[in-house]
Amino acid sequence: MPVVSPHPDQWTYWESCFTLTRRTPPPSPPSASMLLAAEPENPKCFAEGRKAFTCFWEEDEERAGPVEQYSFTYAYQNENGSRCPLTVAPAAGGKKLFVCHLDRIQMFVQLDIQVHRESVMIHNRSLLVELVFLLDPPENVTVSSTGHQGQLNVSWVPPPLKYMDDSMIYEVMYAKEGDPAGQVEVARACSELILRGLQAATRYRVEVRVRLDGITYSGYWSAWSDPVWMETLPADLDPLIVSLTFIITFILFLLCLIVLLSHHRFFIKKVWPTIPVPDSKFQGLFTVYGGDLQEWLRQTSGGLWVTSALLYSEERPSPVEVLSELNLCRSLASPPLPPKACNASTQRDERELSNGSDSAQTDEWRATQQQHWLMERLRETRPGMGSSLLESQDTYVTLSTNNHSEEDHVDDTLEEALPLEMHVASRKTPLSEFHSDLGSGQQSSGSGRLSSQSSFEYPSQGWTPKGPGYTYMAVADSGVSMDYSPMSRVDDLGKVALYANEYKNEIPPHRRPFLTRQYHVHDDG
Amino acid sequence: HWTCPGLPSPPRPICDLRVLNHFIQEARDAEVAMKSCRDGCGLTELVSVPQTTVNFDDWERKNATEQAQEVQTGLWLLHQALGLLQASMTDVDLNNHIDNSIRNLLSINAVLRSLNIQEYTPPTSAVGLEGTWKVSSVAEVLQVHVNFLRGKVRLLLVGAEACQQDVS
Numbered sequence: 001m002p003v004v005s006p007h008p009d010q011w012t013y014w015e016s017c018f019t020l021t022r023r024t025p026p027p028s029p030p031s032a033s034m035l036l037a038a039e040p041e042n043p044k045c046f047a048e049g050r051k052a053f054t055c056f057w058e059e060d061e062e063r064a065g066p067v068e069q070y071s072f073t074y075a076y077q078n079e080n081g082s083r084c085p086l087t088v089a090p091a092a093g094g095k096k097l098f099v100c101h102l103d104r105i106q107m108f109v110q111l112d113i114q115v116h117r118e119s120v121m122i123h124n125r126s127l128l129v130e131l132v133f134l135l136d137p138p139e140n141v142t143v144s145s146t147g148h149q150g151q152l153n154v155s156w157v158p159p160p161l162k163y164m165d166d167s168m169i170y171e172v173m174y175a176k177e178g179d180p181a182g183q184v185e186v187a188r189a190c191s192e193l194i195l196r197g198l199q200a201a202t203r204y205r206v207e208v209r210v211r212l213d214g215i216t217y218s219g220y221w222s223a224w225s226d227p228v229w230m231e232t233l234p235a236d237l238d239p240l241i242v243s244l245t246f247i248i249t250f251i252l253f254l255l256c257l258i259v260l261l262s263h264h265r266f267f268i269k270k271v272w273p274t275i276p277v278p279d280s281k282f283q284g285l286f287t288v289y290g291g292d293l294q295e296w297l298r299q300t301s302g303g304l305w306v307t308s309a310l311l312y313s314e315e316r317p318s319p320v321e322v323l324s325e326l327n328l329c330r331s332l333a334s335p336p337l338p339p340k341a342c343n344a345s346t347q348r349d350e351r352e353l354s355n356g357s358d359s360a361q362t363d364e365w366r367a368t369q370q371q372h373w374l375m376e377r378l379r380e381t382r383p384g385m386g387s388s389l390l391e392s393q394d395t396y397v398t399l400s401t402n403n404h405s406e407e408d409h410v411d412d413t414l415e416e417a418l419p420l421e422m423h424v425a426s427r428k429t430p431l432s433e434f435h436s437d438l439g440s441g442q443q444s445s446g447s448g449r450l451s452s453q454s455s456f457e458y459p460s461q462g463w464t465p466k467g468p469g470y471t472y473m474a475v476a477d478s479g480v481s482m483d484y485s486p487m488s489r490v491d492d493l494g495k496v497a498l499y500a501n502e503y504k505n506e507i508p509p510h511r512r513p514f515l516t517r518q519y520h521v522h523d524d525g
Numbered sequence: 526h527w528t529c530p531g532l533p534s535p536p537r538p539i540c541d542l543r544v545l546n547h548f549i550q551e552a553r554d555a556e557v558a559m560k561s562c563r564d565g566c567g568l569t570e571l572v573s574v575p576q577t578t579v580n581f582d583d584w585e586r587k588n589a590t591e592q593a594q595e596v597q598t599g600l601w602l603l604h605q606a607l608g609l610l611q612a613s614m615t616d617v618d619l620n621n622h623i624d625n626s627i628r629n630l631l632s633i634n635a636v637l638r639s640l641n642i643q644e645y646t647p648p649t650s651a652v653g654l655e656g657t658w659k660v661s662s663v664a665e666v667l668q669v670h671v672n673f674l675r676g677k678v679r680l681l682l683v684g685a686e687a688c689q690q691d692v693s
Contacts, residue, residue: 050581076578078658108676109578110668130675162581163683166542215546216675 031134031223032056032097038220042123043072043098043115046134046220047105049161053129055084055113056099064096069118072100077110105129133219135159138170138191138208143230149200152230155192156208159222165189167217170210173224177203188213200235539639540688542679548629549674555622556667566616568666571659572606575599577672584680590643595656596681597637597645599673602657604630606666614663626670633678640685 035044036058045055055072067088075081084100091097098115107130115123138156146153154172158165166189174195175182182205187193198204207224260267279286282296289296559566575598584592607627614620638644660666682688 078576104580106578106580108672109576128672163680215549216679 032091034220034223035134041125043100043113043125045113045125045127046132047129048134048136051103051105053102053105054099055101056097057115057123058091058095058097061090061094061096064098065117067098070098070122071116072098072113073116074100074102074111074113076106077112081112130216131214131218133164133212133217135161135168135210135212135219135222137222137225138210139225141206141208141225141228143204143206143228145230145233146194147233149233149236150196150198152195152198152204152206152232153192154195154206154208156225158191159210164212164217167213167215168210169213170208171221173207173209174198175205177205177229198232200232203229203231205229537639538641538685538687539636540682540685542682544636545633545674545679545682548633549671549679551622551625551629552667552671552674555619555626556664556671558619558622559664559667562616562619562663564616566614566619566663568609568661568663569613570609571661572609572666573602573657574606574660574666574669575602575673575677576656576658577669577676579676579680584677589684589686592677592681592684593637593642594645596677597634597642598647598656599677600630600633601647603666603670603673606660607670610663610666619663626667633674636682640682640687642681642685 031046032044035046035056039045043055043057045053047053067086070086072084072086073081074084084102087099087101089097089099108128111127111129113123113125113127114121136159138158140155140157142155144153144155145151152174154174156170158168158170161168168189170187170190170193172185172187172193172195173182174185176199185193185195195204195206205227206229207227209222209224211221212219282293285291285293285296289299575595587595604627607623607630611620611623611627614623658669660669
């Protein structure tokens with residue numbers, strides 16, 4: 001078995017008695033496989049240095065004959081030919097390698113090679129030795145950090161070939177760990193290269209190979225050197241990026257602060273909404289009476305119910321003006337009717353009564369008359385207010401008393417609570433009647449008196465609503481505000497009976513004329 | 526140290542081998558062009574050309590003077606051979622290449638002078654001159670031209686003492 005050695009200087013020779021025999025080591029497996037793939041012509045030939053030159057060809061072991069059948073002859077230009085002794089070496093895949101090695105070569109001159117097998121030429125080739133160099137891979141490949149991020153410094157020792165240093169080119173292959181492919185950088189006539197653009201804190205594999213540049217010398221790429229691993233430096237925070245980030249953050253903070261300060265009231269309202277305090281609506285309730293509502297109610301004048309926007313926020317209290325009590329001509333409480341109206345109504349009444357009409361018809365006629373009279377009075381006495389009442393207010397209320405029980409028990413009007421019927425005129429309808437029970441219960445004991453503003457002041461403890469079918473009137477100090485639900489509108493004026501509401505207050509019957517006078521004064525006023 | 530105004534300064538040594546590489550490339554272009562020549566590209570007589578064979582051991586055994594003489598003789602022989610081609614060529618394209626090659630040979634002589642290589646004038650007749658070949662075709666002349674430049678001329682420039690001083 002021939003000794004396999006990677007370097008031609010280490011090849012051994014021996015000399016027999018009869019023949020000069022050289023122990024020619026076969027080409028190294030990497031070289032042979034590389035040339036078999038790279039060189040199409042036969043025999044494959046390569047120069048390993050300035051002196052060593054090897055040629056070989058491959059044949060199937062089954063078809064190959066003994067080495068004695070083959071002859072390898074070569075001749076330089078304008079020189080006589082010579083014969084090269086052949087050796088045989090096994091190859092992979094059931095192949096044989098026939099090898100010719102020459103240790104004295106001439107360059108820059110054409111070399112003609114012929115291979116014969118039993119006087120039959122099987123291979124023929126002409127070449128220039130300086131153009132078929134196959135060098136050893138670079139040695140002592142070293143990878144180090146340059147001190148800069150994303151860089152590695154690769155250095156190596158070129159093959160020791162005199163006169164050829166400036167004709168060598170190198171390929172540096174580098175790949176990240178786990179990446180089978182990689183990138184290649186080319187270096188010419190140098191033994192150092194800086195890899196740039198690498199990822200930080202990443203482990204890289206680096207390999208180098210060499211060949212001659214092809215101008216004066218040429219050849220094949222060498223095998224790759226043994227891989228060298230190296231990790232790049234970790235990423236540094238760019239001071240510029242850090243400072244810009246800080247500045248931008250600071251600017252954003254200032255902007256937020258400016259927005260907050262400019263809209264601080266809005267944010268305060270959203271975060272801490274104002275808790276409504278009823279002080280403004282219940283004056284003195286907390287400051288004077290310490291929140292005692294009963295006491296406050298007791299102490300407030302007249303026991304007036306407070307109605308306000310809190311309760312009836314959508315409606316302003318409409319001033320109610322009491323124009324008259326019912327039964328204008330017959331009742332003492334009724335305001336004196338104008339002569340015409342009174343007479344007309346009286347006459348009518350008498351007619352009605354004399355005719356024996358039922359009370360409903362009489363009432364109906366009376367109601368109509370009263371409504372008309374009231375409307376006229378409104379217009380006469382308070383032209384502005386009346387019109388304003390009619391125009392500006394949606395409704396106005398006329399109060400009238402009715403002696404239903406006139407025949408029966410007049411005296412009981414004081415004891416009994418008679419509902420007071422109110423005529424309410426609205427804008428839409430000339431008169432809308434609302435039944436309202438002013439809720440005079442028998443238990444009313446408070447004094448009720450009519451103010452000049454025709455407002456009722458109800459006893460604080462007093463009347464209670466009779467039922468859900470009745471409407472209730474609540475009166476404020478400065479006016480009368482009503483909470484009523486229209487039971488009928490517009491056209492039912494005649495159908496509504498008129499009631500007289502005699503409050504069970506301290507108004508004695510004998511005061512009616514006083515009241516009447518008050519009304520009268522009010523009406524005239 | 527004294528100065529003498531008017532004396533020309535010695536030429537700066539041309540050690541950059543890229544100059545020679547350029548000449549080599551143009552010589553190769555001429556050789557390639559010769560392969561496409563069919564008519565009017567033959568020699569009517571044998572031409573002496575320098576031998577191009579280089580054995581590194583043999584070359585290193587010669588001294589600088591011998592090396593310089595061998596190179597300068599070869600350049601002279603090539604100049605003579607290319608001159609004969611120029612006279613006998615009728616192919617215009619090939620003639621241009623040959624003209625270029627002759628100019629390059631003169632430039633190489635200038636490079637050698639810049640390296641302080643002693644100028645050598647070969648004998649006027651190449652008969653009996655050692656280290657020569659006889660060729661009969663234009664292709665062989667151009668092939669020798671390329672190989673001579675790549676071989677011996679380059680070895681001489683690489684090993685020139687003037688260039689060794691710049692490297693060190």
